[in-house]
Amino acid sequence: MKLDSLETLYVKELRDLYNAEHQILKALPKMAKAASSPNLQKGFQEHLQQTQGQVERLDQIFTELGKSPKGKKCEAMEGLLKEGAELLEADAEPSVLDAALIAAAQRVEHYEIAGYGCVRTYAKLLGHGEATQLLQQTLDEEKRTDEKLTELAMGSINTEAIEPETAPETKPKVQKTARGTSSRETRP
Numbered sequence: 001m002k003l004d005s006l007e008t009l010y011v012k013e014l015r016d017l018y019n020a021e022h023q024i025l026k027a028l029p030k031m032a033k034a035a036s037s038p039n040l041q042k043g044f045q046e047h048l049q050q051t052q053g054q055v056e057r058l059d060q061i062f063t064e065l066g067k068s069p070k071g072k073k074c075e076a077m078e079g080l081l082k083e084g085a086e087l088l089e090a091d092a093e094p095s096v097l098d099a100a101l102i103a104a105a106q107r108v109e110h111y112e113i114a115g116y117g118c119v120r121t122y123a124k125l126l127g128h129g130e131a132t133q134l135l136q137q138t139l140d141e142e143k144r145t146d147e148k149l150t151e152l153a154m155g156s157i158n159t160e161a162i163e164p165e166t167a168p169e170t171k172p173k174v175q176k177t178a179r180g181t182s183s184r185e186t187r188p
């Protein structure tokens with residue numbers, strides 16, 4: 001694709017985001033499953049639903065443009081998610097894994113914030129009013145998700161990871177219950 005105008009760049013960037021969102025749709029259930037904190041699990045599940053809505057907005061924009069949403073693989077998102085997937089294979093303490101999952105998720109959010117900020121601005125410059133609004137909605141959701149992840153990390157997840165319960169002879173090992181909560185979280 002020859003980048004001969006802002007309109008062409010706009011379509012290319014939209015396709016990149018469309019592909020990125022589909023990769024995120026596949027990754028989020030695995031991240032939710034791997035998280036120990038119930039609040040983090042809930043956060044990932046909520047963002048999965050939000051991401052489905054974001055894909056629908058992109059579908060709507062492509063329909064109005066009369067273009068196919070496919071044709072561009074987002075290599076950057078593939079790399080970010082690959083690094084996230086490596087965490088799931090690591091021998092990690094549950095609290096440290098939660099902190100690492102937040103760090104991985106925030107990298108994803110920042111990529112999306114940059115991408116949606118650009119296409120929102122291009123849509124505005126090109127006079128696509130409805131698309132500008134739709135992309136602004138998604139941008140606001142991504143920013144809010146990033147803030148929520150910071151709140152979770154700063155709330156307790158990062159501090160719990162400072163001293164993970166690695167010495168079962170002196171401290172009870174974190175036990176996962178059927179609901180995914182840990183024994184530590186239910187202690188007074």
Ligand SMILES: [Fe+2]
Nearest residue numbers: 021051054112
């Ligand atoms: Fe997204």
